[in-house]
Each structure stands twice: as C-alpha cells, then as structure tokens.
Amino acid sequence: MSTRQNSRPTTGGSVKPLVSGTVIPLVTALDAQGRPDAEAVEPLLAYLAEGGVTSLLLAGTNGEGPLLPGDGVRRYATEVTARWRALVGEAATVMVAATGPGTRETRQRLEALDGVDLDAVVVLAPFYFKHTERELLAHFQAAAALDRPVVVYNSPAYTGNPVPVSLVRRLLDEPGIVGLKDNSGDTAQFGQFCELARKRPGFGVAQGIERQLDVALRLGAAGTVPGVGMLAPALCVDLFRAGSSGDDATATALQQDVNRLAALFAIRPGASGVVIMKTALHLLGLCPATAAEPFLPCTDDELAALRTALDGLSDVLRRA
Template sequence: MGQRLTDGPLRGIVPPLVTPLTPDEQLDRDALERLVENVIAGGVHGLFVLGTTGEGPSLSYSVRGAMVEASCEIAAGRVPVLVGVTDTSLAEAIDMSLVATEAGADAVVFAPPCYFPIDQDDLASAVRRLAAESPLPVMLYNMPALTKTIIEPETVRQLTDEPTVIGLKDSSGDLAYFRQMREVMRQRSDWSLMAGPEHLLAETVAIGGDGGVCGGANVFPRLFVRLFEACVSGDAAASQALCSRVDRLGDLYRLGSNPALSVIQGIKAALAERGVCAATLCSPFSPLCNGEIDMVRAILRDVEAAEDLTKVVSPTAAPV
C-alpha cells in the first residue's frame, strides 16, 4: 500500500495521467490499465487524474466519471489518487468531488474557474464552499496560463485556516511565487507544495517543495522518481545527469503549434510510440502531425539511453 494522505503531506512524483481515448473518444480502459501499471511500477507516489495533461476540461462528464472510477479501481489503493474537479461551474466541481469520493479517490484538485474573471474574494469563497461540501480534502491548483487567474499568496494564506485544504500544486513556473508559497505553508505542517513544470523540479525541491506533478512521468516514471530521490538526498551529480534527460524529454513539448496543447500532444505521441495508448486527443484538438513523429522517436531514443529507463510496458500490450 502506498502513502495515504492522512499519513502526512504528499511527497514525491505524482504523474498527471493522460486520458487514453478510443477513436470515438470514449475511455480506453485497457490502455489506462497499461498506463497506470507502468507508472506505479516506475515508483511514483500518487496519481493525478483529470488535470491539464489529462484534458480534464475538454472531456465529457461521462468520460470524466469513467476515468475517475477506472483509475481508482486499477490503482487499488497502492498509491493515492487525486482528481481534478475544476469547472466553470462550482456546482459541477462539487458534483465531481462526490463522484471521486464514491470511486475511492483520496483528494480533489481545484483551480480557479475560467471564462468569467474571478476576484480573490470570490475565489476564496469558492474554495471554502468546495471544502465544506466535498467529502475529500482539497488541493489548490495555480495554473494562471490557462485559468487567467493567479491564486495570490494572501488568498492562500487565508485558506490555511480551512482544515480540509491540504496544499497547492503550482504550475506558474514562477520561482519567486513558489518561494512565497513555501513561506505561507509554514503555517501548516500538513500541507504539500508540488511543482508542475518538470524542468524546475530540482530547483523547487531545493527551495523546499514536496515534489512534482510531472507530465513526462507518464512516459518515464522512473526518470522522475530517480531525479526526486537524487534531489532529496543531495546527490548533485546524479541530479545534473537526470536533469539533462528531463530537458531532452522537454523537447517533446515544443513540437506542436499550440503551446497550450503541445505537452499533451507530445506525451500522447510518445506513449503511442511505446505501445501504451493512442495519440488521440479530445475533439476538437488534433494529435501531432506525421511529420513530427520522427522527432518524437529521436527524443525517446535519447532519453532511453540509460538502461534502467527502458520501457516497462507489458509485452502483451496491444498495438496502437
């Protein structure tokens, strides 16, 4: 059994799982099982479903529910499962928290609602209502590039008085903000502070971060687990070598033409090459074009150069 969130702050590598889709955009449960088994075999410390990498906001509610239920069933308590509930509707976010509870998830993750601008007072009120009505603890998610709203440090400080709010995932890429969050969170020893941008994992752990929600861990979980362990142990040489592979993997995310989607496109293309799931994205968005697949293959070859990072996909995995 993995760490439970009641045991203390979540620490380590928590992949934001992609959502494997069939050609008709239903959940591909067999592919999801391959994905979950691969990342757990790679030593990850939790799973985050329906986040940005999981295309959560684009999916139908039926597929979201199926993804939550199947992920929890496959994980079977081996690691904590966190569920993204962000929505333009607070009522829908609360309803998804009930779905997550019924499925056996461990926490929900909530970013500011988008479309209508929201001020900090209303944002704090939304979090407090979710915290009151969700049976599961709530992790905040700062993703200003997509939500167009920063969860300001003072708002986070105010929310430290909510006992069921348990931390923050910061995907801003702003190290100054991350440092501020580390200071704010000293008020709550049970809070986790996780970083989103994987190229900043080593720097954020050095600041006092608790780990990373790294999209690349869908493809190479062992790489990110080893990097986290090297950072925590202070092994600078290993950390530097592993960071170079993370940087090379990051070339995947510069292949697409839409910066908001290129991470998802790159990761799904890599997973397709490794026999895990199809490269299909939720409509209306497209996968990488065929002309970019040779570059995906070159990146994978470079990152796989280390023997212990070779694929852990079951030899019975179906071709995709």
C-alpha cells in the first residue's frame, strides 16, 4: 500500500501527530443510485479548503463507511485523495476508516485500500459481540501488522467495545499505531489519554465529540474531528487555533457557536446525524442529500425545521 510517513516534523525538531489540527470527517457523496460520487463532493472540498482545513477523514461515521462496500470506499478514497492533494498541496492529509464486525472483515477493508495514497488508516474496535481487552489488543495489532500507520477510533456508542486507558497504554508499545480518535464523551478519560500521549512523541489524541472541543484542547488534544466543520470550517479551524494556543476565552466563545450547529442533529433525535448533515450541505449547495440505505430522506417537517434552523445560523455559517 502507498502510505505516507506516519508523522511529519515540525519546527524545533518536534514531531507532529497525524491527528493534529482540525480533521474533517467528510461525508461520502452518493449519486441517485447510492453509489459514491467523488465529483459531486468537489464544491464541499473547495469550501473546506477556503476555510483553512487541510486534513480529511473518509468513510467514518459521517462518511457512512460501514454501509458502503469496500470497493466503493476504495474508488471514492482514491479520487477524493487526488482531488484534495491537488487543491491543498503538501499540507494535505487524508485518512480512511475501516470498520468491520471482526478482525477479518476489518483487514479485508484495509487490504482493499492497498495502493491508495493515504497518510493513515483509522480502525474501530469490532462490534456486535463484546470482546476482552486481550482480544481488542489483538485486533488493533492485526491492523498495524499490515504495515501502515493506524489511528485507533474509540466509539463505544457504535461498537459496544470501549477502548480503555489500560489498552491505550499497551497500544503505545505498537510503533505502527500513531494516534487515537476518541468519541467516548468521557472527559476524565480523555485527559488520561492525553497524558499517555505525552509519553510518546508523534502519538496524538483527537476529540470527536463536537460539544467538547474546547475542553479537549485544554486537556491537551492534538486535534479535533468536528462533523459540523463541514458547515462552518473556518469556525472550527479558529476554535482549534485559539484552544491550542492557550486562548481559552476565545475557544470557549467559539465553542458556543459550534454547539448551535450541533443542535441541528436534534431535528432527528436518536439518529447518527448523517441525513441531517447531508441535507444541510445540500441546502447550502455543497453536496447531494442522498444517504445510504436504510437511511431515509428528511420528512417534510424535518426539512422545514432544518431550513428554519439554518436561517437562524446565518451568522455562524458566514464565518466560513
């Protein structure tokens, strides 16, 4: 597989983790038949680049990765990566998530990405069955054995298998594992993750819970992964810059605007937010609204509520 170096040097000889900065968990644009369509996401890519974004995560939760076939993810990743690198240049970073119910399917999805010009892959814990820590360790070790940089993705609400601090401590001994994206929502545990990360240069921890971005940066997060960054990329980039530089007051103020955007997901309570996000992007002229089955389009009431909400967020959206 073509995989770039798992970290890049920064000034002063330090090592910059791959999950640094504002990483956007990009949607997968689908055509009317539900097939990934890289050309259709170009307006959104341009919008993100204008907002100062340089890093993308493909085929994650927002990218509907678990619902898409591996060959479809490969084609989309290949085309989007080429477009993103042409648009952003040397600063561009692209990661792709691989999600399977077990290690075998996860490895198959990783192997399907062979030859794609990626900086890293993002690997979730297996799902459906509950697994021991030893089994989770073996799962991530198997992914790292494919000789490409791996970012571990802790999303217990979806997998049912949380990644505990004790496991991360053991994963630090795996040179192929270069970071952690945490969606647990546990701020105390997140702080422990960041403390562990300081012990290994080049290993970074990123916060995926949008309402906790400013707190995560105060705790030492290397990066943030906000889905609402697709709606207001400059806002999320500014929040990261403020929080990572120690300007807590500005970061906290910007967090309030991020929270306003995140409130959009309440329009369809209990869902992952995929349909609301894609429909909002469509209303902004950035991406088709089509989502993978079994997702259903917005109802008339949901669409009306979303239009009203976006009108009320015009001041935030203008930041991008």
